[in-house]
Amino acid sequence: MPSHIPAELLAGAAQRIRQGDHRIDIALRGPLAAWLDDAEHRVRSAVQAAAEVWPDDPDHQSAFTARQQPEAALDFARAVLGQDNAPAATDQHLWELDHPYYGAEGYLNECESWAEFAEHIAPHLYSDLNHLYRWDWHKPGHHEWEGEEELGLFFIMPRKSSCMSYTIPVTEADEPAVRAYLADMTKHVAALWEPITIGPTT
Known part of the structure; x- marks a missing residue:
């Protein structure tokens, strides 16, 4: 995760997400959006590279891609940014x-x-x-x-x-x-x- 974001902000956002609150956190939106864009770009590049190196070996492709960026970290960033299709504060119509x-x-x-x-x-x-x-x-x-x-x-x-x-x-x-x-x-x-x-x- 981005090291320049205060740890207490990350911890607070993580706690809210665990409690089902997926609101956008203003203090995290900008830094995490930039980090997420960069991380997803690297993952896409890794997927392409793995497909070229191991064209007939999907297991190697998946393992190599997973090492480029922990999926849990990406999920965390998406949740804080409200990009994860998480349920809203209410499920009412x-x-x-x-x-x-x-x-x-x-x-x-x-x-x-x-x-x-x-x-x-x-x-x-x-x-x-x-x-x-x-x-x-x-x-x-x-x-x-x-x-x-x-x-x-x-x-x-x-x-x-x-x-x-x-x-x-x-x-x-x-x-x-x-x-x-x-x-x-x-x-x-x-x-x-x-x-x-x-x-x-x-």
């Missing part, structure tokens, strides 16, 4: 969560589908200018919602001192893509709160 209070609509925008938002709108909502601070997935039969199934995204535009929101029709099939988008947005929120680590609320 997005529509099962009931966030407290509500978000102001502000400038309300309506989309025809998640695909429209993801392909034509999201790429132009620069995180530095539009801070996503809240989302709500409304689904009939959950939390007394009686309308159509929809996702609400709520943004603050700090330079304009105003709010903006998007209402997007969604289906359960959209959940993986929505989760990926929301996860990406949390990176910007976390960066704004450095050096405070944003973790679970319970």
Whole structure:
């Protein structure tokens, strides 16, 4: 592991991971990301070299590759960085969560589908200018919602001192893509709160 990262930070991250908390640790993200990129590059190079040296001997190939970088160390780095497909702090579906209070609509925008938002709108909502601070997935039969199934995204535009929101029709099939988008947005929120680590609320 990278020797220039304080041991207490590594130990703390390891403890949280063992307890099932896979949040991104701000203090470790940059150094570990660089280290992980370098380590994975070396492993890829080792795999290629082993295949050339022992083209018909997969056992030798595997043994040689494993010596280049302990897989446990790579797994640790991926876990701290949130790149290991580890379970989130909750396994609930997005529509099962009931966030407290509500978000102001502000400038309300309506989309025809998640695909429209993801392909034509999201790429132009620069995180530095539009801070996503809240989302709500409304689904009939959950939390007394009686309308159509929809996702609400709520943004603050700090330079304009105003709010903006998007209402997007969604289906359960959209959940993986929505989760990926929301996860990406949390990176910007976390960066704004450095050096405070944003973790679970319970």
